[in-house]
Amino acid sequence: MWADNETSEDLLGFKVHADLLINVIKDESVLPITIGVFGDWGSGKSSILQIVKEEFDKNEDKDSLCIYFNGWTFEGYDDAKAALLNSILKELENNKKISEEVKDTIKEKSKKLWKSIDWMRGAGMVMKNVALPAVTAYFTGGLSLVPLAIQKLTEWGDNPEKIIEKLQSEEGKKIYKAFIKEGKEEDKNAINAVAEFRKDFSELLETTNFKRLVVIIDDLDRCSPERIIENLEAIKLFLNVPKTAFIIGADPRIVKYAIEHKYKNNKEIEEDNNRIVIDYLEKLIQLPYSLPRLSESEVETYISMLICKKEIGDAKFKNVLDEFKRYRLTNKYSAFGLSNFEKILEAEEFGKVKDNVITIPSLVPLITNSLYGNPRQIKRFLNTYTIRKRLAEVASLQNFNDAVLAKMMILEYSEPKLFKKLFEWQIIQDGVPKEITDIEALCKEKGIEDILSEIKDTDFKEWSKPKIIKWFQIEPLLSGVDLRDYYWIARDKLENSITATSMIPPVVRALFNELLPDNMTATVTKSLLSTKFQPFSDIEKDAFFNLLSSNLKRNPQQKRLYDIFNTMTEEKIENTVYHYMETLKIISVSDIEPAVATRLADFKSEPEIGTFLNDYFKDGKSRASKAFNLKK
Template identity: 90%
Template sequence: MWADNETSEDLLGFKVHADLLVNIIKDESILPITIGVFGDWGSGKSSILQIVKEEFDKDEDKESLCIYFNGWTFEGYDDAKAALLNSILKELEDNKKITAEIKDAVKEKAKKLWKSIDWMRGAGMVLKNVALPAVSAYFTGGVSLVPASIQIISQWSDSPEKIIEKLQSKEGKEIYESFIKQKKEGNNSSTNAIADLRKDFYDLLASTGFKRLVVIIDDLDRCSPERIIENLEAIKLFLNVPKTAFIIGADPRIVKYAIEHKYKSNKEIEEDNNRIVIDYLEKLIQLPYSLPRLSESEVETYISMLICKKEVGDTKFKNVLDEFKKYRITNKYSAFGLSNFEKILEAQEFGKVKDNVITIPSLVPLITNSLYGNPRQIKRFLNTYTIRKRLAEVASLVSFNDAVLAKMMILEYSEPKLFKKLFEWQIIQDGVPKEITNIEALCKDKGIEDVISEIKDSDFKEWSKPKIIKWFQIEPLLTGIDLRDYYWIARDKLENSITSTSMIPPVVRSLFNELLPDNMTAAVTKSLLSEKFQPFSDIEKDAFFNLLSSNLKRNPQQKRLYDIFNAMTEDKIENTVYQYMETLKIISVSDIEPAVATRLADFKSETEIGTFLNDYFKDGKTRASKAFNLKK
């Protein structure tokens, strides 16, 4: 099994990206700079950032200080600016590159910074979030803090009593009076406070003797929209401070969602939302760097290296990794696999690796296509593959072929609808469906375009996608194979592995949450689906359907979930009808509200779903059935 954690161990050949970032940051003429390392969920951003940090942390680099800040870890902090500054100061305090004498100077200079941060926290958070009239009433002798204000304060800390006590203290009164004074004097004082903070921060950095401060901010796309913006605003405080470089790792789509969320209540801005989002990002990120998806040779290398490490252990794998690094210097295009391992490993070790890798190379094009060159998806695929192989061994399944298992899993993952169709064929034919024989015969010794042309005119037109034709043509062929064991071993339908809702990409979860408000109109729903769902990759679309379906199964009374499915059905979004019907099969008609059934009646005349719905509501006894059948 393989852990889904970021690592500085480079099995992807990603060090070239890290080296480029390090090279740019070490160019003093470029600083200050903010770099955005952009990539999809699971694309390897965090691993690259770990390699960058490792490079700057080397003892021989006396000129650089690198700090790693996980935006998600600090989600619970009351203020992002304070969390970021606290991380920087703590790193300066603990860093082994800094002498004790310099640390004392740093602590002294840090006091001014904390005063600036305290002002921003006090004035910006406390008194802006608590209704000023209520606080004013307390301090002017009117009434105590009203319950509503106390309720807001209670959300800021595990110990709200301390915050309330602070507000009611002399210090709290001074903060309040300072805030009122700043309000009267206009925004200049606030601007000066930020300018002073930047100057003090630069003075502190200069006192350390470092030529550059590198701040890595990772996992930004796991945060809530509000927290993403807070983190970005915190970063903006330190932008343009000489000798600094900020590297932000994120899925840009999630950041864009957060910015749109920030401005959603401003009607004037909403009209030109796209421009606002672009301007915001361009002002924050001077250098966007997008990670490419893995190529077929990189996928083959990655899978082979993961399996090799698992089979030979960390100590012996170090030799393999060292050779891989040398290989990548001179050859960036070819796969690093079995032929390379054979020269490095002893015969017994190589034999173990070979037994597990041998089925992989032929399937790599399909894995690459189906998993979109995504390292996290590849790991999850391999984890599930490993579990199922072990289950086959424990269950003593006879004539079980690992290559067939891998091939079946590719179909299961990339085309769940067709995977189920194949299940239905084999279950009534003792595991050996004649349809497979017929389709493989159509695919034999022909080009993909020729096969598609023939299949489109046959009973198998839904199998006519190019990647499915490739799936049929690649070894091992399935003609004559008894598929019952493979479906028995996959009976979990990957609900707890590949398509687990706990592993939904953040960009998918963001769209799902954006679609949830009950008062959203059908027009807005369809607009969001068109703008944000349609550009998703197949993996992300499947994840969205899985999230929508699993939520509806758990909450069959939640009308809004049906509304989303209905909008997708009306727009004839691919795979919607199948997913909708499969979800409804799990839901009891008695759990469906009459209003939902009335709306579903609009689809009575639709070919596929109409037939299903008429049968689904045919009993005529439940309130939902009566409502459905009442509508003509």
């Protein structure tokens, strides 16, 4: 089994990306700079950032101080900006690269900065305690609250209605005028405070004698939208001083969600939302660096290296890893696999690795295509594959073929609907469906385009996708293979497939949460599905369907979840009908509200789902059935 943790051990050849980032940061002419290391969930961002940190932490690098933070650790803080500044100062005071004499100087110079941070955190808590939204609604001019206001409002309690009532009294009117008068002066003070902080922080860095301070912030995309913006603005407002470099690891789509969230109630800005988001992102992150997806040779290398390490152990694997690093210096494109291991390992060790790797390389193109070159998905796939192999051994399954298992899992992962269709075929044919023989015959010795053209005119048109045709063509062929054992060990996944139990990518969860408000119009729902759901990868789309489905099964009275499914059905989004029907099969008709049933009646004449719905509501006894059948 393989742990799903970030690591500086480079099995992907990603050091080249880390070396590039280090090269940029060591160019003093570009500092200060904020770099965004962008990539999908599970693409390897954290591992690259760990490699960067490890390189800067080496004792021979006397000119660099590197600090690493997980952005998620600030999620529970009352003020993320203050928390980030606080953490950086602590690191500066305690870092092992700094001498005790310099640490004493830093601590002395930090005192003023600590006071600034404490003021920011205190002000942030007070503002939240006096129900800021209600109070700022009263101040129609959008003025900032000055210290006098904060103090007075705190005295008045934490009930917004009482605060507004006080403000409307004679006493309140006098204080309100004082707020306005002092507010103008306080705004200037606030600007001066930021400038003063930057000046003090810059002077503090000078005392360390380092040429550069590198701050790595990882997992920012796991934070709430408010925390993402607070961290980015803290960098820009307070810390973007000479000699600093910030590296932020995130899925850019989540950062864009956060920026949109920031401006969601500003109608003027919403009209030109896309341009605002781009401008804002460019202002905060000067250098975006997007990670490429793994190629087929890189996927083969990664799988081979993972299996090799598991079979021979950490100590012996070090020699393999060192050889891999040397190999990558002269060969960036070829796979590093069995033929390379044979030259390094002893015969017994090589035999262990070969027995476990041999079934994988032929399937690499399909694994790459189905898992989108995503290291985390590959690792999760291998973990499930390993568990099922062990189950087959423990259960003493006869004539069990590991290559067939891997091939079946690729279908399960990438096309859960077809995986279940194959299950239905084999269950009524003693495990050997004739349909497989028919489709493989269609796919034999022909080009992809010819096969697609021919298969569309058969009963197998739902299998007419290039990647599915390749799946049929690749060894081992499944004609005559008894599939019962392979479905037996996958029976716990038949309802939802592997992806249903996978972690939900942050970008998928963000869209789901964005779609949830009950008052969202159909027009806005369609727009979000068009602009945000459709660009998802197949894996992300499946994860969204699984999230929507699981929520509806748990909350069958939640009308908004049906609305999302209904809109996706109307828009004819691929696989919606399948997931919708599979979800409704689990929900009792008696749990469905009549209004939902009336809406579902709009699909009575739709192919596939119409037949299902008419049968689903046929009892005519429940309120939902009566509502469905009442509508003509």
